[in-house]
Amino acid sequence: MSNRSETPKTLFDRLWDTHAIVTREDGETLIAIDRHFVHEGSHHAFAKIAEKGRPVARPDLTFGIADHYVPTRNRASGIADPTIRGMVDKLIANTTRERVHLFGLEDRRQGIVHVVGPEQGLTLPGLTIVCGDSHTSTHGALGAWAFGIGASEVAHVLMTQTLWQRKPKTMRVRVDGAFQPGVGAKDLALTLIARIGADGAQGHVVEYAGEAVRSLSIEGRLTLCNLSIESGARCGLVAPDGTTIAYLRGRPYAPSGALFDEAAEHWLGLASDADATFDRELVLDASEIAPVVTWGTSPEEALPITGSVPDPATISDPARAAQYAASIDYMGLRPGMALSDITIDRVFIGSCTNARIEDLRAAAAVLAGSKASVPGFVSPGSSLVKRQAEEEGLDRIFIEAGLEWVDSGCSMCVGMNGDILAPGERSASTTNRNFKGRQGPGSRTHLMSPAMVAAAAITGKLADMRPFLAGRTAQ
Amino acid sequence: MTPFTQLQTIGCPLPVANIDTDQLIPARFMSRSRKDGYGDYLLHAQRFAEDGTPRADFPLNDPKFAGAQVLVALRNFGSGSSREAAVYALADYGFRCVIAPSFGDIFAANSVNNGVLPARVSDADARMLIDLLAEHPSIQIDLETQRITVGNHVVDFTIDPVWRMKLLNGWDDLDLTASYAADIAAFQTRDAKARPWVSTEGGD
Numbered sequence: 239m240s241n242r243s244e245t246p247k248t249l250f251d252r253l254w255d256t257h258a259i260v261t262r263e264d265g266e267t268l269i270a271i272d273r274h275f276v277h278e279g280s281h282h283a284f285a286k287i288a289e290k291g292r293p294v295a296r297p298d299l300t301f302g303i304a305d306h307y308v309p310t311r312n313r314a315s316g317i318a319d320p321t322i323r324g325m326v327d328k329l330i331a332n333t334t335r336e337r338v339h340l341f342g343l344e345d346r347r348q349g350i351v352h353v354v355g356p357e358q359g360l361t362l363p364g365l366t367i368v369c370g371d372s373h374t375s376t377h378g379a380l381g382a383w384a385f386g387i388g389a390s391e392v393a394h395v396l397m398t399q400t401l402w403q404r405k406p407k408t409m410r411v412r413v414d415g416a417f418q419p420g421v422g423a424k425d426l427a428l429t430l431i432a433r434i435g436a437d438g439a440q441g442h443v444v445e446y447a448g449e450a451v452r453s454l455s456i457e458g459r460l461t462l463c464n465l466s467i468e469s470g471a472r473c474g475l476v477a478p479d480g481t482t483i484a485y486l487r488g489r490p491y492a493p494s495g496a497l498f499d500e501a502a503e504h505w506l507g508l509a510s511d512a513d514a515t516f517d518r519e520l521v522l523d524a525s526e527i528a529p530v531v532t533w534g535t536s537p538e539e540a541l542p543i544t545g546s547v548p549d550p551a552t553i554s555d556p557a558r559a560a561q562y563a564a565s566i567d568y569m570g571l572r573p574g575m576a577l578s579d580i581t582i583d584r585v586f587i588g589s590c591t592n593a594r595i596e597d598l599r600a601a602a603a604v605l606a607g608s609k610a611s612v613p614g615f616v617s618p619g620s621s622l623v624k625r626q627a628e629e630e631g632l633d634r635i636f637i638e639a640g641l642e643w644v645d646s647g648c649s650m651c652v653g654m655n656g657d658i659l660a661p662g663e664r665s666a667s668t669t670n671r672n673f674k675g676r677q678g679p680g681s682r683t684h685l686m687s688p689a690m691v692a693a694a695a696i697t698g699k700l701a702d703m704r705p706f707l708a709g710r711t712a713q
Numbered sequence: 714m715t716p717f718t719q720l721q722t723i724g725c726p727l728p729v730a731n732i733d734t735d736q737l738i739p740a741r742f743m744s745r746s747r748k749d750g751y752g753d754y755l756l757h758a759q760r761f762a763e764d765g766t767p768r769a770d771f772p773l774n775d776p777k778f779a780g781a782q783v784l785v786a787l788r789n790f791g792s793g794s795s796r797e798a799a800v801y802a803l804a805d806y807g808f809r810c811v812i813a814p815s816f817g818d819i820f821a822a823n824s825v826n827n828g829v830l831p832a833r834v835s836d837a838d839a840r841m842l843i844d845l846l847a848e849h850p851s852i853q854i855d856l857e858t859q860r861i862t863v864g865n866h867v868v869d870f871t872i873d874p875v876w877r878m879k880l881l882n883g884w885d886d887l888d889l890t891a892s893y894a895a896d897i898a899a900f901q902t903r904d905a906k907a908r909p910w911v912s913t914e915g916g917d
């Protein structure tokens with residue numbers, strides 16, 4: 239029931255056409271922006287607009303969220319660290335002055351921007367959504383064109399509610415078949431990134447399609463689109479379907495009543511035409527995907543947990559061999575060692591990649607009744623997710639396992655709030671970047687799904703979560 | 714913004730792939746004000762040992778490459794976060810151009826918005842330039858002809874033609890957008906009727 243026209247269109251074509259204000263001779267197109275999220279890190283952009291003496295053009299379409307720097311402990315007593323308090327205060331001052339709604343620390347809806355947007359229904363299909371954060375790609379899970387931007391672009395959007403863009407190339411990743419029990423979006427994304435490289439989708443918008451993608455919940459699709467940027471794509475997309483509509487109905491900022499039905503009809507018509515063509519196509523088989531972990535310092539350095547650390551001596555491409563040798567050295571590993579022999583110091587369950595309610599349920603399903611053999615903490619993706627988890631008793635499972643149950647924020651995904659690893663420490667983490675120093679100077683990060691982090695917490699090593707699920711209800 | 718046309722300078726080789734923005738500027742420095750300059754934070758963990766002393770084996774600390782305004786690296790330079798501070802760190806250190814086989818999309822856009830040229834070359838050319846610079850660090854960049862010259866070697870680079878024009882002329886997007894104010898207003902009126910659900914009024 240897609241909107242037929244002479245030339246078949248992709249979902250992205252429709253998003254582009256809807257938002258194109260003018261196209262210059264050189265092909266640059268002025269794109270209208272429907273939602274703009276700002277956070278503590280947006281202070282450079284607010285400084286720029288202050289310098290120009292210009293106000294925020296559309297405060298009604300701009301939303302502030304305190305997430306990047308917020309403390310995850312002892313919030314009631316205020317923020318002790320003066321630098322961090324300064325960052326949050328600056329956001330409060332900037333949003334107050336510009337009449338921008340802020341989901342601040344006291345707000346019961348506070349959380350990580352890419353969790354709160356969908357949760358509140360601010361993220362809707364067919365919208366353009368930008369934020370000064372590369373994981374803005376997350377929102378594409380609902381069929382929105384969502385991408386991260388730099389401070390100059392943030393300032394431009396604040397002042398004009400538009401951005402100049404060149405039409406990117408399109409790539410469709412079709413995932414056929416069904417996932418094995420316990421395997422899901424995180425494993426799929428890491429498998430894809432390992433296959434095409436951390437720059438494999440640069441310059442492209444990636445549309446995820448196929449039976450396995452359709453079978454994912456919105457939460458799984460959010461994880462998948464979140465990780466698009468780690469393959470170099472600025473934006474990932476999943477076409478809106480019945481799952482999308484059901485998820486959105488009744489969300490606070492989503493339309494309601496007849497307007498919702500009218501919108502839903504429009505959203506369902508956004509899907510790519512069956513005969514639409516993409517610049518690139520890739521097909522994966524979900525049934526072949528195993529639980530994946532990263533071993534190196536780029537998300538492309540990922541392998542099934544049953545594998546072993548590569549041996550640079552056996553790699554013919556000298557540049558690749560040098561890259562792997564450097565990663566192995568930084569990570570403190572031995573070439574050829576089994577991934578399941580890697581011992582960890584800490585676990586972290588959190589971030590906009592994997593801290594929604596389903597993620598916490600998946601981790602708790604593995605951890606229930608067990609003790610963690612390493613310390614670690616769980617930071618829910620939003621304060622509402624935290625509350626729901628507590629209503630479901632998930633917090634008890636984490637606490638009884640010996641993990642800390644803390645407040646919501648970016649936390650150890652990026653370490654800006656002081657939640658960091660000690661130099662040389664190794665984490666099993668549900669986050670999105672295993673970059674050198676990402677979780678603190680000298681930190682070593684292994685990325686994996688929440689269930690895999692839970693298994694690592696129990697064994698103290700990177701571990702296959704599948705045996706832990708045996709005899710329990712599969713996720 | 715200062716226009717970028719030609720550059721005759723020192724080129725610093727950095728034979729590393731996947732230099733992400735967390736390496737270019739660690740997150741803990743990003744709360745600082747730009748006024749203080751971001752140059753000292755650039756590639757901080759790579760440049761300095763834990764005790765703060767410069768690592769002698771890191772190219773940026775090699776006196777031979779002092780004053781370099783061009784950095785040559787391997788694939789996927791500037792991948793990762795959207796932090797424009799990564800470009801501030803490069804620019805404040807003195808770099809005006811980065812040469813690599815591929816760039817993070819957001820990083821490349823941020824570079825252009827700060828007058829820093831992201832010049833794309835083939836993998837083989839990047840490696841050749843790195844080898845050449847290790848011997849003779851003098852390099853010439855011409856944006857008009859899209860050419861890099863080191864000694865007798867000439868290498869072509871690519872850049873999005875619109876970005877090239879922006880850099881050559883020192884244009885700022887905002888100045889361009891200002892002339893389309895009427896189009897923006899007309900679009901908004903039209904769009905509010907076509908997609909009434911975009912409004913956030915119901916929410917709070």
Ligand code: SF4
Nearest residue numbers: 373589590648651652
């Ligand atoms: S959780 Fe990490 S990736 Fe997500 S918005 Fe925060 S810093 Fe960015």
